[in-house]
Amino acid sequence: MRLALAQINPLVGDLAGNGERILAACRQAASRGADLVLTPELSLWGYPPRDLLLQPTRLTRQQEVLEAMVQELARTMPELALLVGIAEPKGGGQLPNLFNAVALVEAAGWRVVARKLLLPTYDVFDEQRYFLPGDAAAVLELERRGQRWRLGLTICEDLWVEEELQGHRLAGPDPVAALLPSRVDLLLNLSASPFGQAKVPLRHALARRAARRLNCPVVYVNQVGGNDELVFDGASFVVEACGELACQLACCTEDLKTWSPGRHPAPGPPADAVLPEPLEQLFRALVLGVRDYAGKCGFQRALLGLSGGIDSALVAVIATAALGAEQVRALLMPSPWSSSGATDDALALAGRLGLITHTLPITGLMAGFDTALTPALGQPPSGLTAENLQSRIRGTLLMAVANQQGRLLLSTGNKSELAVGYCTLYGDMNGGLAVIGDVYKTSVFTLAAWLDSPAALPCRRSLGLPERGELIGAAIRHKPPSAELRPDQRDTDSLPDYGELDPLLRALVEERRSQRELVAEGTDPELAERVSTLLRRAEFKRRQAPPVLKVSGHAFDSGWRMPIAAG
Incomplete structure (x- = not known):
């Protein structure tokens, strides 16, 4: 048979x-x-x-x-x-x-x-x-x-x-x-x-x-x-x-x-038994998720914001592999706090991938919001409010272009940010699909490094990505993570270093470990309390996030059913 x-x-x-x-x-x-x-x-x-x-x-x-x-x-x-x-x-x-x-x-x-x-x-x-x-x-x-x-x-x-x-x-x-x-x-x-x-x-x-x-x-x-x-x-x-x-x-x-059963197999694995290495499997799963979500929902084209950071760079590569460069557009939305290097890196990435970009500076829009809000606030918006306004201005621009052009807006935030709430509702969380919302920041760096290595060339070739040189680029891969919402900002101003943060998040989210267990195993009590609190308090944001492509044991989506109001 x-x-x-x-x-x-x-x-x-x-x-x-x-x-x-x-x-x-x-x-x-x-x-x-x-x-x-x-x-x-x-x-x-x-x-x-x-x-x-x-x-x-x-x-x-x-x-x-x-x-x-x-x-x-x-x-x-x-x-x-x-x-x-x-x-x-x-x-x-x-x-x-x-x-x-x-x-x-x-x-x-x-x-x-x-x-x-x-x-x-x-x-x-x-x-x-x-x-x-x-x-x-x-x-x-x-x-x-x-x-x-x-x-x-x-x-x-x-x-x-x-x-x-x-x-x-x-x-x-x-x-x-x-x-x-x-x-x-x-x-x-x-x-x-x-x-x-x-x-x-x-x-x-x-x-x-x-x-x-x-x-x-x-x-x-x-x-x-x-x-x-x-x-x-x-x-x-x-x-x-x-x-x-x-x-x-x-x-x-x-x-x-x-x-056919009953035949005696030759010694060793069959010729077709070789599966891709784990990083390639992860990349191909993300590409497949974007391609099918877009296609099965009736989208042929996608849009994303390019910041010059590693998260949006990785999402741009995934989208290009899934839909083709001609179907993906990117917006650059610099503010007064955006470094020239970030803009240059974003444009260089788009050039490597063959993406068409548009640059929409938001300085004037920020001033308009300051003017409009000053009577209600008694002063111009400041601090976290001002930072979130920048993100929400960008989110509004992205949604407007996506609506007008019939594109699927791809959210570019990673799992570490989503876990601790280092993201803005109605801002960078806007979108129809969170592509790497189940990929921790340290894994983003690992996957980006693999994509730029010779080991990824066969995969890049098969998915129609450029074969020569780097895709993400060393300048993007090695820069300190920053939202660039205020002068000289770094993610570590608000969060533990991702090398410390991600193992704790894996324990809390993937393994459902408790804060008490982590402390008993040697985690600094103050750090365990801080991360656990951030994770709990961000639940209301995650409830309003776009669908997250699931690639881990526990993703922030249908398999994560935590209450918002809980002790």
Whole structure:
């Protein structure tokens, strides 16, 4: 039997369009002699469909699309079988009334063959809002090429049952253990697993553990593409019963590969098993997130503010890779406190990337606000008020240009700033997407240095970025971080050095550690109190931020649900 792993990029809720994407993959698979096509979790809907699942008309549409797929298989690919992720209605008036299910689609018809047992309700997941858990492990018997195959079917979280490897696991049954008595020939896992740094090796480790437990190969098919703040990296794969990697699909792009069980693999990893290094995976995930957020929301063009700093420089490179230089515009908005070096660096970066820029000085606008506000304040605005006004003037200009030209405005703030509130509501937080809002400042420096290194040249070439010389540039990478909202300002005037700040933020945000734990482990009590307080007090700002592309274990978005008013 030949299996096709169809790593597709669905549009959430586009049942008919996703059905066509799946059929296109089937045609490609059939041309390669495949017998069975595997698609990701909820592939007919795209993951996560969220409250679209609560619309009855979409469930009716799902039935129509499945019937149309049956007819197309019968007409053009009668020997092919397809596993597709669907939402199965249970019926009745009780909620939830759906199963996260897998349907077998063939020329003769379609039927549900598996239901998800473990429903995640942590981080970005909220499946118990919509789905009921299945009540039994699923085994599909399928005859192909004169042999009868027993296929164990699991859906995403059903494979994530190794607390030793994960550090935690969802309470509930062990779907892998439940398949032991069935002595399955293959374990198939249909997934929609978002990108996370170091997540690919963890998926491999979980699959290897399941392969050893069941003594059979494990086939893992993952969704790819950006859906709102989530980025799915694909990177589907097959591991043999011995744990050897037999097949590896691409990272952060649609892909389809075929694989046949029973063949003895050659020693060592397959030729196509090499995935990009972690920094390239992170960069490609950010590029994919911007490209799909723009495209799926109907934007072809983007806009950002260029300050000459490293954050806006990195976002400019990501946007250029995602959309092309001709589709990206940048505004330079110098104030009396902007250094000439910052303006020169921003223009030089734009020149390297081939971006068109416009320079809109804000000195006159600042004077106009001073005049307008003086009667109400009894004096011109000063201190933090004056600094925030500069940011809000820039935010207003950016929004005006974005509105007039139909562009997606990209916010350029990083995660460190968002965590401690070192950002301005209705100012630099303006935008439709926070591109690096889940990337700490120290990681911004690391990623920028990688982009300017020879190691990034193959990635730059494949994404259409300039291949010669630096992209970010040493002048930008090595300058002290500054908002330049007052004379000689540095970020360290208001914040700890990022080398100190970011490890504390990772502990507080990613690991959910407490201030008391950090002090017990040696953190200066005053520093721990200061950072913890800043993190708590900035919650009201984060609640009003644009969607943040999630690339870490815990991002400030749907997976972060802290109250604003709390003790």
